[in-house]
Amino acid sequence: MSSTAPASSHTRTEPALVRSLLIGTALLFLGLFLFVPLAAVFAQALEKGWDAYLAAIREPDALAAVKLTLITAAISVPVNLVFGVAAAWAIAKFEFRGKQLLITLIDLPFSVSPVISGLIYVLLFGLQGWVGPWLQEHDLKIIFAVPGIVLATVFVTFPFVARELIPLMEAQGKDEEEAAITLGASGFQTFWRVTLPNIKWGLLYGVILCNARAMGEFGAVSVVSGHIRGSTNTIPLHVEILYNEYNYAAAFAVASLLALLALVTLAAKSFVEWRMRETS
Amino acid sequence: MSIEIVNVNKAFGSFTALSDVNLTVPSGELTALLGPSGSGKTTLLRIIAGLETPDAGSIRFDGQETTDCHVRERQVGFVFQHYALFRHMTVEENVAFGLTVKPRKERPSKKAIRERVHELLRLVQLEGLADRYPSQLSGGQRQRVALARALAVEPKVLLLDEPFGALDAKVRVELRRWLRRLHDEIHVTSVFVTHDQEEALEVADRIVVMNRGRIEQAGTPAEVYDRPANPFVFDFLGSVNIFHCRAEQGQTRGAAPELAVGYVRSHDIEVERIRSEDAVEAEVRHIQAVGPAVRVELLVRGTGKTVEAELSRDGAERLALGAGETVYARPRKMQTFVGDYQI
Numbered sequence: 001m002s003s004t005a006p007a008s009s010h011t012r013t014e015p016a017l018v019r020s021l022l023i024g025t026a027l028l029f030l031g032l033f034l035f036v037p038l039a040a041v042f043a044q045a046l047e048k049g050w051d052a053y054l055a056a057i058r059e060p061d062a063l064a065a066v067k068l069t070l071i072t073a074a075i076s077v078p079v080n081l082v083f084g085v086a087a088a089w090a091i092a093k094f095e096f097r098g099k100q101l102l103i104t105l106i107d108l109p110f111s112v113s114p115v116i117s118g119l120i121y122v123l124l125f126g127l128q129g130w131v132g133p134w135l136q137e138h139d140l141k142i143i144f145a146v147p148g149i150v151l152a153t154v155f156v157t158f159p160f161v162a163r164e165l166i167p168l169m170e171a172q173g174k175d176e177e178e179a180a181i182t183l184g185a186s187g188f189q190t191f192w193r194v195t196l197p198n199i200k201w202g203l204l205y206g207v208i209l210c211n212a213r214a215m216g217e218f219g220a221v222s223v224v225s226g227h228i229r230g231s232t233n234t235i236p237l238h239v240e241i242l243y244n245e246y247n248y249a250a251a252f253a254v255a256s257l258l259a260l261l262a263l264v265t266l267a268a269k270s271f272v273e274w275r276m277r278e279t280s
Numbered sequence: 281m282s283i284e285i286v287n288v289n290k291a292f293g294s295f296t297a298l299s300d301v302n303l304t305v306p307s308g309e310l311t312a313l314l315g316p317s318g319s320g321k322t323t324l325l326r327i328i329a330g331l332e333t334p335d336a337g338s339i340r341f342d343g344q345e346t347t348d349c350h351v352r353e354r355q356v357g358f359v360f361q362h363y364a365l366f367r368h369m370t371v372e373e374n375v376a377f378g379l380t381v382k383p384r385k386e387r388p389s390k391k392a393i394r395e396r397v398h399e400l401l402r403l404v405q406l407e408g409l410a411d412r413y414p415s416q417l418s419g420g421q422r423q424r425v426a427l428a429r430a431l432a433v434e435p436k437v438l439l440l441d442e443p444f445g446a447l448d449a450k451v452r453v454e455l456r457r458w459l460r461r462l463h464d465e466i467h468v469t470s471v472f473v474t475h476d477q478e479e480a481l482e483v484a485d486r487i488v489v490m491n492r493g494r495i496e497q498a499g500t501p502a503e504v505y506d507r508p509a510n511p512f513v514f515d516f517l518g519s520v521n522i523f524h525c526r527a528e529q530g531q532t533r534g535a536a537p538e539l540a541v542g543y544v545r546s547h548d549i550e551v552e553r554i555r556s557e558d559a560v561e562a563e564v565r566h567i568q569a570v571g572p573a574v575r576v577e578l579l580v581r582g583t584g585k586t587v588e589a590e591l592s593r594d595g596a597e598r599l600a601l602g603a604g605e606t607v608y609a610r611p612r613k614m615q616t617f618v619g620d621y622q623i
């Protein structure tokens with residue numbers, strides 16, 4: 001009778017040796033590529049002491065970089081939030097021609113190299129670009145100025161919210177929305193009271209990812225920024241400048257801000273994932 | 281409120297869902313749209329609700345043209361197969377939803393809404409569950425909440441899309457009887473879709489049998505069961521056995537030459553040990569007790585075809601049949617059809 005019990009547990013798990021080998025390998029990998037570099041950033045940042053660390057961060061150019069990063073994120077994330085929700089809504093709840101094309105276009109920023117993402121804006125809005133002369137006439141600066149940086153960041157963080165929401169909304173179907181409409185709700189009421197509460201954790205997850213990328217983007221922003229100290233540098237760009245001047249302690253000090261952002265993002269993600277599991 | 285469906289056509293790409301459908305649903309009646317998958321019954325229901333638009337034809341509510349009316353102006357209550365309850369709202373909030381989205385002028389006070397919700401919950405026998413979430417309810421309870429929610433806005437028409445399809449057999453039977461009683465109390469014009477003929481026969485005032493986008497027959501349960509218009513309806517509503525017979529002075533008799541095809545229900549086949557007129561000789565192939573009845577599979581001599589007779593438990597015991605024995609099967613009631621339908 002009870003002899004069947006150990007046999008079934010044996011068939012469902014690996015032997016202890018294999019298990020510890022697999023977990024050990026995963027931990028080693030994580031350790032080498034994640035923990036050690038992260039620890040190194042903080043170690044190097046504090047190498048010259050706490051005062052030097054604070055001085056590096058309070059330096060005017062560094063503060064300007066922080067401010068620009070925050071402004072860029074503050075614009076890109078809401079824009080992509082609205083776009084992502086609208087696109088996911090259309091794709092998940094409706095049938096229309098060109099739907100597959102829209103889905104492919106949404107994935108485009110993922111498949112394009114960040115440098116190219118930046119280059120397209122230079123080709124469009126730069127002095128030799130299509131719209132360049134017109135902009136010059138009206139004294140509007142996009143490339144090598146803040147608007148260009150925001151544009152490039154919006155492009156690069158395009159897909160995050162939409163990709164998170166589309167499978168979620170498709171899985172949820174449109175029954176609830178149809179029910180709301182038969183009960184007399186308007187389009188807005190249906191969205192606000194039925195759809196939005198159902199997607200809130202997926203939405204938050206997408207926003208967290210979008211924000212992390214918006215603040216940390218290097219390639220695309222580097223191409224359009226022009227690297228003008230004090231005005232068109234984001235935190236990643238500023239770190240590069242400091243490093244190129246052999247000012248390692250300051251470079252790592254500023255980089256530690258991004259590392260902190262990564263840790264906060266990770267914590268927020270885990271929390272949201274936990275909540276998503278709870279409510280589903 | 282009566283519903284008129286006039287010349288409705290609907291296709292999805294190359295698939296024809298509805299083809300020239302004409303139907304009148306009388307006010308206050310409980311009508312069933314019965315048919316196999318793909319027959320168009322759900323499409324027709326959704327067109328009545330306004331969730332789909334017909335390619336051609338019109339829908340009229342009480343004689344008034346409603347085809348171009350938006351869903352929310354039609355005042356229909358819709359109950360979905362998978363309940364479609366708002367998962368993040370409590371039962372009370374779900375049922376109150378239709379009332380809380382009304383424009384300010386028409387919206388009742390919070391107190392009035394709460395009273396109405398509790399009145400409805402009492403009607404569907406779910407009092408005390410007002411603060412639960414849908415995930416905490418059983419399937420039968422969820423469907424009753426869905427019904428209460430649909431009734432909250434006092435719809436002129438109630439539409440149900442295979443409302444009991446997702447429930448256990450026993451709960452299904454309980455709930456459909458309960459729906460019938462509810463309808464007797466409330467008298468809202470109701471249309472429900474089902475592929476279960478037993479459900480339709482038990483619950484509906486009128487049954488509309490559909491197949492491949494067309495209406496095969498519309499009538500009372502008795503009409504549709506006892507006087508089916510064609511072999512499809514005969515087959516869909518109950519068991520079918522085919523007897524080949526020859527016509528003689530207007531009457532059909534069981535014998536050899538194939539001149540006409542007769543359709544007989546399993547429970548209309550009498551199994552006897554003595555040969556009589558109209559009976560065919562057959563060999564007992566298989567005997568199966570199924571709940572309160574006994575099904576006997578018979579191989580008809582000469583034609584090589586099998587028929588299945590349904591006997592009561594007592595009847596089967598009295599005959600004491602064994603496999604391989606020779607008996608005589610006599611159809612008590614037979615129907616023949618003209619036309620080229622094949623089963």
